[in-house]
Amino acid sequence: MSDKVKFTVKDLDLFYGNFQALKKINMSIEQGKITAFIGPSGCGKSTFLKTLNRMNDLIEGVKIEGEVTLDGVDIYKDFDAIMLRSRVGMVFQQPNPFPMSIYDNVAYGPRIHGVKKKSALDEIVEKSLRQAAIWDEVKDKLKKSALAVSGGQQQRVCIARTLAIEPEVILMDEPTSALDPISTIKIEDLATELKKQYTIIIVTHNMQQAGRISDKTAFFLTGEVIEYGDTEQIFNKPVNKKTEDYITGRFG
Numbered sequence: 001m002s003d004k005v006k007f008t009v010k011d012l013d014l015f016y017g018n019f020q021a022l023k024k025i026n027m028s029i030e031q032g033k034i035t036a037f038i039g040p041s042g043c044g045k046s047t048f049l050k051t052l053n054r055m056n057d058l059i060e061g062v063k064i065e066g067e068v069t070l071d072g073v074d075i076y077k078d079f080d081a082i083m084l085r086s087r088v089g090m091v092f093q094q095p096n097p098f099p100m101s102i103y104d105n106v107a108y109g110p111r112i113h114g115v116k117k118k119s120a121l122d123e124i125v126e127k128s129l130r131q132a133a134i135w136d137e138v139k140d141k142l143k144k145s146a147l148a149v150s151g152g153q154q155q156r157v158c159i160a161r162t163l164a165i166e167p168e169v170i171l172m173d174e175p176t177s178a179l180d181p182i183s184t185i186k187i188e189d190l191a192t193e194l195k196k197q198y199t200i201i202i203v204t205h206n207m208q209q210a211g212r213i214s215d216k217t218a219f220f221l222t223g224e225v226i227e228y229g230d231t232e233q234i235f236n237k238p239v240n241k242k243t244e245d246y247i248t249g250r251f252g
């Protein structure tokens, strides 16, 4: 697997009004890997994740300074936000299928991007549901409401919906925190499978999860990245005392 850099973040500051939520973040995120963001509640993990597909643009009073590039192109200066989000998809904490059929959920993005032919949509829907490891469970109920399946299945439908627009990066914001252990393992296995094709960045409170699936880990504290490196190093030989305290549960 190449070590090609997907995102480069330089001196990134983010303010919600007067409150500085991110402080001088510098990070290179590698392609084809799973990068985990860990740290205590409120330390800025989700905020940082959302700067990578400009979801914070939608919040009033947000000010962002510094630079984020995707494949070397500045996402704040040289990208249309909609175009960016089609390359950098997102899966949220709570499964959030649209109140429509499973088929229409997955076909939603391609339709917006102009795919109209039924045969083409059928193909995308099947491929995406297969990639999201849920095809066999839903293939006989594609016309049923996406809200009528279990939470774990809903989350995989949401992942399929994200995959249907063929992004290059998938941002996952605590994607398993609302799920039972079996569904959690399914999503973890899925993430491991998907990294062959996609770059995945995941926010998680579950340290075992970060240890199990990620290649790189960044530890955040009060808006700063305290330590960033190979997951094995961060978990087994953290350099910073604060990282060690957090990893070993002595934090706070």
Ligand SMILES: Nc1ncnc2c1ncn2[C@@H]1O[C@H](COP(=O)(O)OP(=O)(O)OP(=O)(O)O)[C@@H](O)[C@H]1O
Binding pocket: 016, 019, 021, 039, 040, 041, 042, 043, 044, 045, 046, 047, 048, 059
């Ligand atoms: N829309 C907003 N307006 C103002 N402050 C916000 C907003 N969103 C987040 N914050 C603040 O920014 C800080 C970072 O929040 P963020 O949600 O990024 O943290 P987090 O590490 O993801 O937390 P958690 O693990 O609890 O989800 C917190 O102090 C939070 O209260």
